[in-house]
Amino acid sequence: MLTKEENERLTKVGAGTPMGETMRRYWLPALLSWELPERDCPPVRVRLLGEDLVAFRTTDGEIGLIDEFCPHRGASLWLGRNEENGLRCVYHGWKYDVTGQCVDQMNEPRQFCAKIRVKAYPTFESGGIVWTYMGPKEKQPPLPNFAWTQVPETHREASKVVQACNWLQALEGGIDTSHFTIMHRALRKNSRQPGIEIDSPGVRGRAPTLEVDVTDYGYAYFGIRPMGDGSNYVRGYHFIMPFTQLRPPGPGMNQTHGHYWVPMDDETCMVWNFYASYDKEPLGERSSNSGNGYGTHVDVKNGFRPTRNRSNDWMIDRQMQKTETFTGIDGINQQDRAVQESMGRIVDRTRENLGPADRAVVATRKLLLEAVDTVQRKGDPRGTGSSYYELRAAEAVLRDDIDWRRELLPAMYPQTGGADRSRREPKVLEEAAPPDAGKP
Amino acid sequence: MLTKEENERLTKVGAGTPMGETMRRYWLPALLSWELPERDCPPVRVRLLGEDLVAFRTTDGEIGLIDEFCPHRGASLWLGRNEENGLRCVYHGWKYDVTGQCVDQMNEPRQFCAKIRVKAYPTFESGGIVWTYMGPKEKQPPLPNFAWTQVPETHREASKVVQACNWLQALEGGIDTSHFTIMHRALRKNSRQPGIEIDSPGVRGRAPTLEVDVTDYGYAYFGIRPMGDGSNYVRGYHFIMPFTQLRPPGPGMNQTHGHYWVPMDDETCMVWNFYASYDKEPLGERSSNSGNGYGTHVDVKNGFRPTRNRSNDWMIDRQMQKTETFTGIDGINQQDRAVQESMGRIVDRTRENLGPADRAVVATRKLLLEAVDTVQRKGDPRGTGSSYYELRAAEAVLRDDIDWRRELLPAMYPQTGGADRSRREPKVLEEAAPPDAGKP
């Protein structure tokens, strides 16, 4: 449970708000590289942290990301002409380069370009994503070189979809391991619907205990499900500040999957999905099979909006819900989006009742509030270094008497050899035990 | 005419508002029984007095009506699974019974169900309707056993449709007998459009005089239309607090028709229509013929929204309006809805000009404001007893020299033998004479 003030502090991301200023201290995924397929191609609208921007790829191949509106009289530069290393407003022909500098004014007999600039943000391409940084220049962190972005293009995939709710409730749904084997399960063997198999360890196991290891980048967390046969099914994740999750792909796969939950504005977020294989084999078709590919789920031409949404009740199929899957909604990610959107655009956290299974949710809020404080005190919040570069997710079914940290950490911290990076921060950990309803 | 403050006092129905608290002292129609066709069928959304609720029929056949949102983290329980005498949230598998008690928490190793409740309201089925009571337990009135609900299922019918305006302007249109023979008339004999026949007593008669007899349940009211031949056409209605009308079905029919105008929220109401026959013969197809059946008028699958609505100008047909019907809009109830919606979501009653023909409207406001005062003074408002159970509506064409009260009251109060139940409350009656423009 949060106070009304805390809930606003965590959810509002406009320029000048506490969380807005905090978000502006991190690199953000802005758009997919293929949305700008070639030099001088049409510009693309980008909405980030409540700001309307426009992206374009120049004749020289650079990527500009600038204010959508021309500083002359306010026409949309999205209507503009992308030509000769700049984006030209169609209204009076004023033109801007990737730095935001005005370089031409077709309508003026004596030009005064030098006096005119449009807001522009730096960009960086990696992992098939165009990243941007919207904060103060002197605070720009190292480039967002997540491990998954470093594998060959054949071994990774990224996609995105608009979600009609605040970024934090999407994030809180994502890092919430306890729902995973409940909401996403199939109800019978060999169902043709995507879902977690009823004979999988996750469904067979009991409700998980959660452990959270706070680190300098956020935290590692673990869901431990007793299997009732002297073993535990342990899944190890990372939460990287402020909105990144790395998760294990399923037993026996040498991959990392993950999400970015990026605020478009206070009431809308972009959910990014990524997949990377560390095997020799390319990634193959797996992502589409798991419901994350575009297929029929996302209307790419309509700004990556989902075809299943609140206006059509996420196309829930009540017969399917009786016999095939727990929700009756088609697709794993669609199920997450449906419950999160069903809460309203910004859920009222003053009314919730958390339990021990919500420990990761509580820890996240603590770290986010801490980051806001740090930024307000002119400091550098967690996760603005580069220590998260190496991270991977891992999972295993292990006998009760085995120290699962010792087994999983080497795979989760491959470059630092599995050293436990937990900072043992009792203040965060202790309070992360939910105080609301379910204290054991 | 009302002051701005009075208009708000009468129209706003959220929890904690004066009228909202008053409405919560009565049984309310919540949904049709057939919307929950069988045990363990899918849950149904219900919006009442600004609250979002969800209804479900259990394995044992009971009906639950609870808050739409799970008290754990706020997911919609409408997405839930209705199984084994409870509604289960698909997010983390928390489950609630019809009393709102949490009875399972799939995601918690050590459950704390006893501490968790969701808001729940009692329900009652009668007349093909599921009723609920949303007020304080100790104030719960007798069950809503309207006479029409007591006839066999073959002799009654209920339906509903969403109207895009405040409940009070729908109610004021309904109890407004003077428009009936004007707005709803056909322009020529044997028109194929539904409408009041031009040779009917209502159309042939002159503009009616209104009489209002205030009672303990609301009032009986009478429209007396001089026929110009030494007779009067008298229609006798009941208004039962706070939103019920009983009306006569037309000359020579032993039936009662009626409406409930139930607030969904401040700007939307559900118009309920009901018909009951007191004859030996079943009701037959009459209701559909009079434009109240579903036919093509209501999009049942889209939450009972009307197909003719503001966005399509109620499909007004101007040629039809020239030659067939007064409005050019198809269907009696559709005509009412069109004019009432055309006033805006909440009509500005500071600008109106009432006349003597609006006497019932004025009386209604007096009684509603009185009820609000009564509730604020911790009393029991009119209409919370059971004295309205017996009521029926009646009409007749009677010679001038006949006391029409003596003729109609026995049919309108069949169990108490036609005794005049009017309370002769000069304060209400006197002020019910509209002060605005038309004082004779």
Place this chain on the structure above:
Amino acid sequence: MLTKEENERLTKVGAGTPMGETMRRYWLPALLSWELPERDCPPVRVRLLGEDLVAFRTTDGEIGLIDEFCPHRGASLWLGRNEENGLRCVYHGWKYDVTGQCVDQMNEPRQFCAKIRVKAYPTFESGGIVWTYMGPKEKQPPLPNFAWTQVPETHREASKVVQACNWLQALEGGIDTSHFTIMHRALRKNSRQPGIEIDSPGVRGRAPTLEVDVTDYGYAYFGIRPMGDGSNYVRGYHFIMPFTQLRPPGPGMNQTHGHYWVPMDDETCMVWNFYASYDKEPLGERSSNSGNGYGTHVDVKNGFRPTRNRSNDWMIDRQMQKTETFTGIDGINQQDRAVQESMGRIVDRTRENLGPADRAVVATRKLLLEAVDTVQRKGDPRGTGSSYYELRAAEAVLRDDIDWRRELLPAMYPQTGGADRSRREPKVLEEAAPPDAGKP
């Protein structure tokens, strides 16, 4: 650049606002004559200056323009019956004549019509347009007898289309001559897309110098484009207070074209287009060819809303934009509407950067602010006389050494013989030189 206060002062037009009261001192185009094609035809909704009105043509041929809502109980009179020299509300049959006087009350046994009036505005038909005046009776200006309305019906044409932004940014786009040969140009010879030919003087010439001659009706203004061959291409326009533009039709044509940008409310305006030929020949099909006819651009049955609009990105064609036209948007007027709507409903003028090419824009704001002041000081603002009746627009390509004013003014002021009517008002002119960024 304006202050926030100035921007609101100029853009808000509701009753009681400074600009709203100023606008109410002029005759306004309300609807097209053909929207009321015959006597007793159906009434038509009109939205003007934030007021909802309804227009009707009576049995005697007069045109009424009255409040949309019946003063009895607020039903929409648009649903009404237009019959026997009055508009009758379908709810209770109250009827109003063109003066707003209530003349019948079907539902009242003893009528009190004399006490009931509905708001009504005077109307005047001219040029195929129904005009109205919404201000104080004693301030009503001479009738709007623009020269173009005085030619035979075969020699003129008027049309209209809704634009989804404030009236002022539509006006500012219209009087902005410098964008004309940039935004509207074709990219190659003989393109099948409408556009200004690349070998036309406007495109071949250099960016124009602007001159503004302030007058008693507003101003005349001139765009002077050096052709680089010892000649100038000079276009002479008029701006008539508060929202009228007359513009030359293109070289060698004896016509005047123009626009009215009329506020429907703060966030929507009606763009009126008109064309008149002063030749012996009728107007012919020219207007349609130039993209202003209805064709497929305007959904007349849907309230004159454009088919190309923000919701479909004005159907921009990026391939067309590469090779055929500067914008890739089909139609000259559609291009204007697209850029103006792209700025948002009310553009933020505190963020703009004006240059010398925006001199007419600056002058307009000066005159509008002056008019607001004049009205507040109980005076009569510019343009409320009749001195604008004679005005026409003109253009020519002229040698450098020719005084273009001497050449153009006789055509622009045909009745007063070309006398220079400029008032040499240094205060307006001087400040009209944009102070923002581009001072030479």
